[in-house]
Amino acid sequence: MNSLTALPYPASIRARVPITLDRAAGRTAELVTFHHLRDDQEHIACVLPYAPQTVPLVRLHSECLTGDVFGSARCDCGPQLDEALTDMADEGGVLLYLRQEGRGIGLYNKLDTYVLQDQDIDTFHANRIIGRGEDERDYRAAAAMLRALGLTRIRLLTNNPDKVAQLRELGIRIDAVLPTAVHLTDENARYLSAKANSGHTLALLKEASA
Numbered sequence: 291m292n293s294l295t296a297l298p299y300p301a302s303i304r305a306r307v308p309i310t311l312d313r314a315a316g317r318t319a320e321l322v323t324f325h326h327l328r329d330d331q332e333h334i335a336c337v338l339p340y341a342p343q344t345v346p347l348v349r350l351h352s353e354c355l356t357g358d359v360f361g362s363a364r365c366d367c368g369p370q371l372d373e374a375l376t377d378m379a380d381e382g383g384v385l386l387y388l389r390q391e392g393r394g395i396g397l398y399n400k401l402d403t404y405v406l407q408d409q410d411i412d413t414f415h416a417n418r419i420i421g422r423g424e425d426e427r428d429y430r431a432a433a434a435m436l437r438a439l440g441l442t443r444i445r446l447l448t449n450n451p452d453k454v455a456q457l458r459e460l461g462i463r464i465d466a467v468l469p470t471a472v473h474l475t476d477e478n479a480r481y482l483s484a485k486a487n488s489g490h491t492l493a494l495l496k497e498a499s500a
């Protein structure tokens with residue numbers, strides 16, 4: 291985890307654009323854009339209406355073009371995105387789509403690490419071999435987006451303790467940490483094992499050996 295020396299900076303809402311989402315059971319949502327996101331990435335919030343006075347379900351989804359768009363079986367990002375939108379179709383919520391492809395190393399670098407992973411090197415070690423960090427993401431922009439949306443109290447859908455720790459450090463109160471399902475397949479088993487070994491709370495080993 292990066293050291294978060296700064297408090298979250300103020301961002302503000304730039305536009306709210308209505309959209310209907312097939313992947314959220316045809317519900318209408320708002321895509322929200324922002325001013326003053328200091329990392330200059332076009333992060334976006336997808337807000338599905340939730341009951342007022344409730345603590346909303348929030349998902350921080352890091353971009354994964356291969357999984358989200360093409361449905362790559364190498365990782366669990368596509369099924370996690372579908373799961374979050376399905377949950378939010380029921381109860382509403384806020385999905386932050388964060389442009390942090392490849393855990394922050396970018397798409398081309400991630401694809402380079404896939405070649406290494408095919409030589410039996412795990413996803414985190416492969417990042418180090420190409421001279422990058424295992425996970426270069428920080429969630430300052432996410433915290434700024436949540437604040438701009440008026441959210442300082444959330445329920446967070448994740449298995450990643452680093453997201454929880456960073457958001458708390460950035461002043462976001464997390465009332466509940468809700469695990470995502472384990473989307474285990476033969477193709478992504480090694481990837482999910484590496485995540486579990488790196489601290490993600492995935493109840494994998496029993497299922498992997500079943």
Ligand SMILES: Nc1nc2c(ncn2[C@@H]2O[C@H](COP(=O)(O)OP(=O)(O)OP(=O)(O)O)[C@@H](O)[C@H]2O)c(=O)[nH]1
Pocket residue numbers: 350351352353354355365366367370390391392393394395400403404413417447448449450453470485490
């Ligand atoms: N560098 C690299 N990034 C990957 C790889 N596979 C997926 N990613 C990226 O990992 C990010 C998703 O992170 P995950 O570790 O799957 O999950 P998480 O967001 O940390 O945790 P959850 O909230 O529990 O889903 C996306 O940005 C993907 O592009 C890989 O093999 N190498």
Ligand SMILES: [Zn+2]
Pocket residue numbers: 354356357358365366367368
């Ligand atoms: Zn992925």
